[in-house]
Amino acid sequence: MTGLIIEGKTASWEVICGLEIHCQIISKSKMFSGASTHYGSDANENVSFVDAGMPGMLPTLNEHCVYQAVKTGLGLNAKINKYSAFARKNYFYADLPQGYQISQFQYPIVGEGHVTVDLSDGSTKDIGIERLHIEQDAGKSIHDMAPDKSFIDLNRAGVGLMEIVTKPDFRSPEEAGAFLRKLRSIVRYLGTCDGNMDEGSMRCDVNVSVRKVGEEGYRTRCEMKNVNSVKFVMQAIENEAKRHVEVYENGGNIEQETRQFDPSTGLTKVMRKKEFAHDYRYFPEPDLLPLVLDDDYIAKVKADMVELPDAKRARFVKELGLTAYDASVICENKETADFFEKAAQGHDAKKVANWLMGDFFAMLNEKKVELKDSPVSAENLGKLVELITSNVINGKTAKDVFAIMAETGGDPEKIVEEKGLKQVTDMGAIEAIVDEVIASAPDNVAAYKAGKNNLLGWFVGQVMKKSQGKANPAIVNKMIAEKLN
Amino acid sequence: MTKLTELTIAQAREALKKKEFSAVELTKAYIDEMDDKRKYNAYVLETPDVALAQAQKSDEKYANGTDGALEGIPLGIKDLYCTKDIRTTACSHILDGFEPQYESTVTAKLLNAGASFLGKLNMDEFAMGGSNETSYYGPVVNPWSKDVPLVAGGSSGGSAAAVAANMCAAATGTDTGGSIRQPSAFCGITGIKPTYGRCSRYGIIAFASSLDQAGPMCKDVRDCAIMLNVMSGYDAKDSTSAKVEVPNFEAFLNQDIKDLKIGIPAEYRPEGLNAEISALWDKGIEMLKARGAEIVNISLPHTKYALPTYYIIAPAEASSNLARYDGLRYGLRVNGEHLDNMYINSRTEGFGKEVKRRIMIGTYVLSAGYYDAYYLKAQKVRRLIRQDFLNAFEKCDIILTPTSPVTAFPIGDKSMQENPINMWLNDVFTVSVNLAGLPAMSLPIGLSHDGLPMGLQLIGKAFDEGTIFKTASALEQDAAFRKGMK
Numbered sequence: 001m002t003g004l005i006i007e008g009k010t011a012s013w014e015v016i017c018g019l020e021i022h023c024q025i026i027s028k029s030k031m032f033s034g035a036s037t038h039y040g041s042d043a044n045e046n047v048s049f050v051d052a053g054m055p056g057m058l059p060t061l062n063e064h065c066v067y068q069a070v071k072t073g074l075g076l077n078a079k080i081n082k083y084s085a086f087a088r089k090n091y092f093y094a095d096l097p098q099g100y101q102i103s104q105f106q107y108p109i110v111g112e113g114h115v116t117v118d119l120s121d122g123s124t125k126d127i128g129i130e131r132l133h134i135e136q137d138a139g140k141s142i143h144d145m146a147p148d149k150s151f152i153d154l155n156r157a158g159v160g161l162m163e164i165v166t167k168p169d170f171r172s173p174e175e176a177g178a179f180l181r182k183l184r185s186i187v188r189y190l191g192t193c194d195g196n197m198d199e200g201s202m203r204c205d206v207n208v209s210v211r212k213v214g215e216e217g218y219r220t221r222c223e224m225k226n227v228n229s230v231k232f233v234m235q236a237i238e239n240e241a242k243r244h245v246e247v248y249e250n251g252g253n254i255e256q257e258t259r260q261f262d263p264s265t266g267l268t269k270v271m272r273k274k275e276f277a278h279d280y281r282y283f284p285e286p287d288l289l290p291l292v293l294d295d296d297y298i299a300k301v302k303a304d305m306v307e308l309p310d311a312k313r314a315r316f317v318k319e320l321g322l323t324a325y326d327a328s329v330i331c332e333n334k335e336t337a338d339f340f341e342k343a344a345q346g347h348d349a350k351k352v353a354n355w356l357m358g359d360f361f362a363m364l365n366e367k368k369v370e371l372k373d374s375p376v377s378a379e380n381l382g383k384l385v386e387l388i389t390s391n392v393i394n395g396k397t398a399k400d401v402f403a404i405m406a407e408t409g410g411d412p413e414k415i416v417e418e419k420g421l422k423q424v425t426d427m428g429a430i431e432a433i434v435d436e437v438i439a440s441a442p443d444n445v446a447a448y449k450a451g452k453n454n455l456l457g458w459f460v461g462q463v464m465k466k467s468q469g470k471a472n473p474a475i476v477n478k479m480i481a482e483k484l485n
Numbered sequence: 486m487t488k489l490t491e492l493t494i495a496q497a498r499e500a501l502k503k504k505e506f507s508a509v510e511l512t513k514a515y516i517d518e519m520d521d522k523r524k525y526n527a528y529v530l531e532t533p534d535v536a537l538a539q540a541q542k543s544d545e546k547y548a549n550g551t552d553g554a555l556e557g558i559p560l561g562i563k564d565l566y567c568t569k570d571i572r573t574t575a576c577s578h579i580l581d582g583f584e585p586q587y588e589s590t591v592t593a594k595l596l597n598a599g600a601s602f603l604g605k606l607n608m609d610e611f612a613m614g615g616s617n618e619t620s621y622y623g624p625v626v627n628p629w630s631k632d633v634p635l636v637a638g639g640s641s642g643g644s645a646a647a648v649a650a651n652m653c654a655a656a657t658g659t660d661t662g663g664s665i666r667q668p669s670a671f672c673g674i675t676g677i678k679p680t681y682g683r684c685s686r687y688g689i690i691a692f693a694s695s696l697d698q699a700g701p702m703c704k705d706v707r708d709c710a711i712m713l714n715v716m717s718g719y720d721a722k723d724s725t726s727a728k729v730e731v732p733n734f735e736a737f738l739n740q741d742i743k744d745l746k747i748g749i750p751a752e753y754r755p756e757g758l759n760a761e762i763s764a765l766w767d768k769g770i771e772m773l774k775a776r777g778a779e780i781v782n783i784s785l786p787h788t789k790y791a792l793p794t795y796y797i798i799a800p801a802e803a804s805s806n807l808a809r810y811d812g813l814r815y816g817l818r819v820n821g822e823h824l825d826n827m828y829i830n831s832r833t834e835g836f837g838k839e840v841k842r843r844i845m846i847g848t849y850v851l852s853a854g855y856y857d858a859y860y861l862k863a864q865k866v867r868r869l870i871r872q873d874f875l876n877a878f879e880k881c882d883i884i885l886t887p888t889s890p891v892t893a894f895p896i897g898d899k900s901m902q903e904n905p906i907n908m909w910l911n912d913v914f915t916v917s918v919n920l921a922g923l924p925a926m927s928l929p930i931g932l933s934h935d936g937l938p939m940g941l942q943l944i945g946k947a948f949d950e951g952t953i954f955k956t957a958s959a960l961e962q963d964a965a966f967r968k969g970m971k
Contacts, residue, residue, distance in 0.1 A: 049587055053809040055580065056567045056589060056688040058723050090805050090851070094824055099808020150824075152813075281851035283860060286694035286802055288724050 003171035005213065006241060008249040012213045015241040016221070017170035017206065018130075019233070021183060023162045023193035024137065024201040025068045031136050031160035032059030032102060039199070043153040051158040053097030058287050065160035066291065068192040069109050069134045070301045072162055075186045075308055076129045078113025082293045084133075086285035091278050095139035095152050103135035103163075105282045109291065115186070116310060117178040118328065127179050128167030137161050162193065168207065168218065173234035180204065180230045181332070185309045189334045197228050204233050206261075208240040210248070219244075220254045224261045224268055235266045243268070312337055320349035329357060335371050342378035343385075351385045359399065363406045375409040376402070384412040391472055397421050423472050427479075430463070430471050434479050437462045448484055456480060489514040490651035494558050494708040497654060501547055501557050508543035508557025508601070511654075512536050515559045515603055519652050522628070525637075527647040529564055529622045530572050531604040539601035546599060554715055556599030561653035563644050564605040565612055566592050566699075567688040571602070575690045576620040577610045579835025580816040589688025590720045591657065591699045598715045603653050607643030610837045611807065612664055612692040615911045617642025618896065619839040627672060627893045629937055635893040638668030644702045645672035655703040655712055659689060661696045662795050663889075663915025666927035669702055670888035670940030673929040673966065675957070676702035677709045680948045681922035682727030685720030691806040693799040694725070696919040705967060706928060706957045710734035713950065729948050737954035743777035745956060748881030752788035753914060761933050762887045769885055769930055769941045772963040773956070783877040783884065787869045788917060794870065795916040796909060797850050797863035803840075804847025810835065842905065871921040874944075883952050884944040886914050888927040892937040914942060924950045928957050929966040938966075 006013040030037055033050035050057040073080050087105035110132035116124050139157035143150050164183070170176045184195035184202060195202045209221035222240060227233045244254050258277070259268040307315070309331045316327040316337075330353060331337045344352040360381060364374060384402060387393045393401060393416055401412050401421065408415075416422055437459060438445055448455040459480045464471055489511050492500065501508060516533045536559055543557035567573045567585035574580035588596070596602075609619040616636035617625040625642040627635040628650040637646040641658035645668035648656050658665040660678035669676030677700050684699040691697060701712030717731040749770060754763060774780055812818035812831030819830035836844070850859035877884065889911055894901070901908040918925040924947070927940040941960065945953040 052814060054585070054587070054815070055573070055575070055583070055690045055809070056585070056686075057587075058687050060722060060724055088805050090808060092808065092811065092825075092828055094811075094813060097809060097814065099811065100805050279853045281805070281848065281853075281856075283801060283805070283851050283856070286725075287691075 004173065004238070004241070006210065006245045008245050010249055013210045013241070013245045013248075014213050014215075015171055015173075015237065016168050016209045016211060016218055017176055017237050017241075018168035019166045019170070019176060019179065019207070020205040021164045021166075021180070022137075022203040022205075023072070023164060023187055023195070025065050025134070025160035025162055026192055026194060027062060027064045027068060027160055029062055030158035031062050031065045031134065033158050035158065037159050041155055043151070043155065045155060047154040047157065051097065051154055053099070059102055059285075061288060061291070062160065065134060066109070066293075067301060068160070069132060069162050070293065070298060071190050071305065072164075072187060072192045073110030073113065073132055074302060074305055075190050075192075076110070076113040076115055076132065076164070078129050078132065079111035080293065080298050081107065081109055081111050082298075083107060083290060084109040085290040086288045087282045088285050089135075090281045093138065093141075094150065095141045095154070095157065097139070097154065097157060101136055101138065102285055102288070103282075104133035107290070108133035115179060115182055117175060117182050119178055120174060125169075125175060127169045127175070130165040130167050132162055132164045135161050135163060168209075170237070173237040176206070176237055177230050177234045180233060182309070185332050185334075189306055189308055197230065200228065203228060206233055206236050206240070208237055208244070209254070210241050210244040220256050222254065222256065222268070223258050225258060225271065227261045229263075232261060232263050232266075236261045236268060239266055240268050306334075309334075309337075316349075320344060322350060322353050326353045326357060333371075339371055339378045343382040345382060347382045347385045348389050351389060352382060355381060355385055355402075359402055363402075367406070375407070376405045377409070380405055380410075380412055387412055387416060391423055392416065393421055393423050394469075394473060397423065397469060421470065423470050427475070430467070430475055430479060433463050433466050433471065434476065434483060437466065438480075438483060445484065456484070459484070488651070490518045490654075492654070493704045494555065494654050494711050497558060498556070501543075502552070504547065508540040508547065509537060511557060512540040512559045512601055512603075515651075515653060518650070519603065522650050522652055525626045525628055525646050525650055525652070526623055527607055527625055527637075527643045527650065527652055528561065528604040529574070529576060529607045529620070529643065532571060532602055533604075535571065536601040536603045539596075543599050543601065553597065553599035554711065555595060558600050558654045559603045560595060560600045561603050561606045561644060561647045561656040562592060563641055563657050563659060564608050565659050565690045565692075566657055567690065568592055568602065568605070571605065573605065573690070574621070574816075575611045576608050576622055577810075577835065577837070577840065578621045578817055579810045579812075579831065581835075583816050585688070587688060590685035590722060591689065591716045593688075594715050594718070595657070600715075606641070606647055606656055609640035609642065609664075610840050611690065611803070612640040612659055612661055612697075613803070613839050613843055614639040615663070615667060615908055616894070616896070616898075616901070617668070619837050621837060624896045626896070629671075629673065629893060631936070633895045635937070636671065636896050636898075638671035638889075638893065640664040640668075641676075641702060642668050645669055645674055645676070648672070648674045648702050648704060655701055655708050657699060657716070658702045659692075659697055659699050660915075660919065661692050661698075661799060662919050663912045665700045665702055666915050666925060666940070666942055667889050667911065669927040670929065670938065671893040673938030673940075674702055674704060675706055675709050675926065675928045675961070676700060677713060677926040677950065677953065678918065678924060679713060679717065679950055680727070680924040681919075682725055682729075683713075683717050683731075683924070683948070683950070685718070685723040685726045687720055687722040691802075693802040694806060695802060696795075696799055698919070706926075706954060706961045707735060707738055709926065710738060710954050727948070732951055734950060734954050737951040738958040740955050740958070742773065742956055742959045745773075745778040745883060745952070746781050746881040747773050747778050747956070748781050748783040748877050748884040750783050750785045750788070750877070750884060750886060752785050753886040758887075759890055761892075762890060762939060765931050765939045766885070766887050766941060769960060769964075772960055773885065775963075776959055778956075781881045783880055785870075785873040785877060785917065787866060787873050790866045791870055791917040791920060792909060792913055794863045794866045795912070795920060796846070797859050798867065798920070800843040800847030801850050801860050801863075802847070804844045804851065807836075807840070807844055839905070867920045870917055874917075874921045874923060878946050882946075883956050885956075886942045886944065888914060888940040888942040890914065892933050892935075892939055918944055923947055924953055926953050926957050928961055928964075930960065930964045931966065932969070
């Protein structure tokens with residue numbers, strides 16, 4: 001049970017929350033025009049006549065956006081609707097050149113599904129997906145460039161979006177946070193959305209209401225638009241729920257309204273009252289035919305599906321012997337999981353996981369580089385672990401070798417070879433050093449034999465020193481003990 | 486010798502091939518005609534230089550034998566078609582000075598076939614109207630007017646008048662509820678609205694997307710076939726254009742119609758129908774009967790709901806299609822203190838009365854709480870109307886009706902100005918066809934007692950314009966309307 005219960009003066013209150021997430025679809029061109037979706041271009045560089053709402057222009061559907069939506073739907077364990085249709089959502093705004101947004105209303109492309117989230121107490125919970133529909137994004141209005149002017153950038157106008165609507169299944173900020181992270185992980189695995197909330201490629205609207213514990217049905221909800229980080233979403237839910245409780249406890253009523261979340265205070269304030277809510281006058285988009293998918297098409301998308309985080313994690317635990325915790329850390333991000341799998345190929349997977357999550361991540365952090373730009377390749381990390389498991393180098397040497405790899409990007413085998421760091425496992429060579437050390441310290445030998453057992457470490461240290469750290473410490477230990485006893 | 490401007494496309498093409506005159510000469514003849522007849526207000530923009538430059542190229546093509554299907558044929562283009570670098574306004578103040586940077590698919594096809602463009606033709610603002618009186622540029626005068634200036638019909642009034650007065654060899658029109666057929670009938674010319682999806686809508690300023698369709702308006706049936714062949718075809722840029730083969734429409738002309746079954750819908754002869762129109766219809770029936778066609782009585786029971794259905798669906802789509810005219814990116818901008826004021830000021834000044842009326846109706850019928858009662862109901866009735874036609878076409882091959890219940894009326898007619906419903910009633914025989922997405926042609930059959938043209942309408946099955954051409958060619962010969970004009 002991870003539900004958040006807010007204790008009021010008169011009752012205990014339960015939080016009810018649902019999310020609507022807009023995910024920008026990864027595609028080369030926009031949803032209904034051939035203009036590029038490239039992020040970071042100059043203002044109004046990627047605008048076609050269609051995007052600019054020029055007279056007589058018509059939308060044509062980008063098939064890849066459909067593919068991405070179906071793929072995402074499958075990733076959400078959801079029903080793919082073979083029949084869906086586009087609708088116009090009408091409203092006036094300066095960054096909406098056509099005066100309507102092409103969306104889906106009555107017939108979304110994806111129906112009900114669910115996502116399993118992992119919670120801090122080790123339990124899991126299924127969050128219901130109500131629907132996923134596709135629509136076009138609006139442009140951007142820029143109000144802070146000149147005191148008396150607004151500027152419009154239409155580069156984003158017409159970029160494909162997937163709007164994912166959950167059921168009101170969240171009972172705590174934690175659940176919502178876990179869901180968002182899971183969703184982000186899924187869409188990134190699928191390559192359907194890059195999931196960057198701070199860049200706005202994933203945007204979240206939060207619906208919150210509360211009810212007394214045990215109460216049936218739902219009370220009035222408030223919606224908070226465009227909350228742009230997981231942390232803020234969690235904060236918004238908590239604070240909005242508390243506000244509702246306070247209002248109810250003081251005998252007041254919550255009005256249905258749209259509220260704005262202020263990241264600087266964590267609080268919400270009224271944006272639009274219900275009576276000023278837009279009437280979007282949805283109606284079927286007459287410029288586009290209904291979208292009809294056949295079984296072959298859906299099967300084709302299915303065939304392209306990648307292993308999703310849950311399945312991958314289970315496999316890592318079962319087949320590679322990882323702990324549940326290590327597996328979930330590694331699997332949250334597909335690139336990490338892929339890197340790990342490549343590194344672990346043919347080597348001790350648990351050791352590889354330890355190195356990856358320890359020294360390797362620390363190195364990336366320190367160097368402030370992304371995984372894809374890591375100087376240490378997956379193959380080389382695997383080789384390093386192999387050098388340890390096959391006793392070619394010991395753990396201490398391995399850390400030195402890793403430091404060199406991080407600097408030069410070199411192959412650990414070559415580094416060990418060139419620097420002569422190979423651990424000595426040749427019994428004859430070790431025995432010669434051991435004999436030399438014993439012969440050179442008759443006093444200590446006598447003291448040891450008289451019962452000063454802790455001198456064993458001194459002997460081992462001497463041998464290691466003379467071998468320049470390359471002797472296998474386990475062998476050295478054993479041999480000295482045998483010789484002195 | 487006949488004046489060059491009286492020649493049909495087929496005749497002019499023949500003569501151009503034989504080098505009896507040049508494309509430049511032909512174009513100049515039309516330019517002179519346009520100069521002489523400016524009083525009709527058919528053109529809102531004349532582009533003689535564009536046309537002459539194109540004609541010059543056409544003459545080269547005739548010289549080297551690479552002439553296209555419409556090589557050197559001077560056309561008038563309805564102002565609803567976007568023409569690259571040529572001002573396109575839909576005859577609305579709100580599109581003042583707008584020069585598209587793109588060419589509509591249909592006009593691009595016409596240009597590729599060698600046609601030249603004499604200018605942009607007057608029309609009702611955004612194609613909303615049945616008399617060309619809602620144009621920002623003023624009404625078109627019907628060339629058949631005698632003492633009192635009469636309307637040319639609408640919305641393609643400029644196209645109809647220009648063709649009738651030989652101010653172009655042929656014109657493009659568009660038809661959302663009768664906008665090609667009714668002005669064709671009023672001006673004594675031939676116009677066809679093909680099946681929805683036959684011509685691409687790309688680059689044609691949208692009025693009601695699910696009803697709009699391009700079509701030719703010509704001096705005779707053959708010219709319509711020639712023009713439609715060029716204008717038709719699937720276009721990837723219009724998702725609603727149809728991937729169907731385009732037959733050679735000319736091949737349907739002058740064929741035997743003996744085996745044809747002609748449907749005559751009872752509902753199109755309401756009580757009180759103008760006696761002359763009624764008689765004209767009978768005359769048409771007799772002509773076809775005389776040629777051995779079988780006359781079949783049919784019923785289109787939902788006809789009476791067609792007008793209200795149309796006047797819900799068309800404004801609904803229009804209210805959304807016209808939302809883009811906000812003064813922001815092109816056309817007229819009337820500034821205001823805030824964004825909302827700019828919208829209000831621009832649209833208040835930019836749109837005419839009829840357009841505003843339809844935007845308001847459309848907005849209303851799509852509003853929460855009214856959608857089901859109006860828009861959704863209308864969509865259901867629309868399906869019933871379509872089904873009526875499908876049922877009828879089980880019994881017949883083609884349907885014959887009058888095009889309009891009236892002939893051209895005086896500009897500024899008081900009853901219609903005072904009550905727009907009276908204007909809308911003129912569409913009674915044409916709107917069903919758009920709601921059903923079917924092809925239909927209007928062709929002139931005779932004159933009224935006061936010497937005004939009257940037309941009959943042929944309605945075909947979807948994508949069976951061929952049968953329309955076949956039947957129309959027979960009627961045209963028997964009516965000999967053009968011969969009578971001389």
